[in-house]
Amino acid sequence: MFPNSIVNFFAGNQEALWLTTLLVDLAGTVVLYRLFGKAGLQVAIATAIILANLQGPKLTIIFGMQTSLGVIFYSSIFFATDVLSENYGKAEANKAVRMGFAVSVIVLVMLSLALLFLPSDRPNTAAFSATIHNAFATIVNFTPRFIFGSLLAYYVSQSFDVWAFHKIKKITGDRWLWLRNNASTMSSQAIDTLIYSLVAWWGIVDLKTALALGAAKYVFKIGIAMIDTVFIYWAKYAYGQRHPAEV
16 A cells, blocks of 8 residues: 555654554544534544454554554544543533444444354355455454453443543633543543453453553553643644634
8 A cells, every 4th residue: 555665664663653653543533523523523433443443453562562553543532532522511422432332332243243254165266265264353353351341441431531521621621621631531541451451361361461461551542642632732723613603
């Protein structure tokens, strides 16, 4: 898809690739919001959930730490929820959380059903079909622990994020958007990481290892929360452009 010059550059600069992917993801969320308003944010959440599920198993090394690509897209869900909270209120943000949960269930069920289909055995496509089937199974063959841990962590942490965001906003009013964005996201991401680490990993690995895996992932989540501060102010400006009478 990309020219060899770009492929070669990012092959030797994985941190730059990680940052570029994050910035493109966050910018895409704001652009969807600018173009389509509240519906754009809902689409962004659904898209991020699908990408997080598909790219979650892909591990890489960034800044000397192992991380999953799913962290970027999963973290952007919290960003989109905070934009909804800021500009449309608690009820709309909670509605988006429920919509995201429904999308997660549908995606997981449909991908799991897809694995039940056997690859084609027609001579001219059998080898190709088997290769694709095996690759697909590697990516989406979710275990019950993963499914339960993923859904539980998502719903609890997202609900807490909305509650914490509005609790802080009630105290600060319209001031200090950066504070409620970062504080709500960092605290809810800690809850998300803890739940997922205990449910999905503890028992497969020992408790210390499970927490260590979660801690490494949480470092990236903190970094993403700090970076998305710039984008939430951009989204706030975009809201003013869409609704000048309300500003």
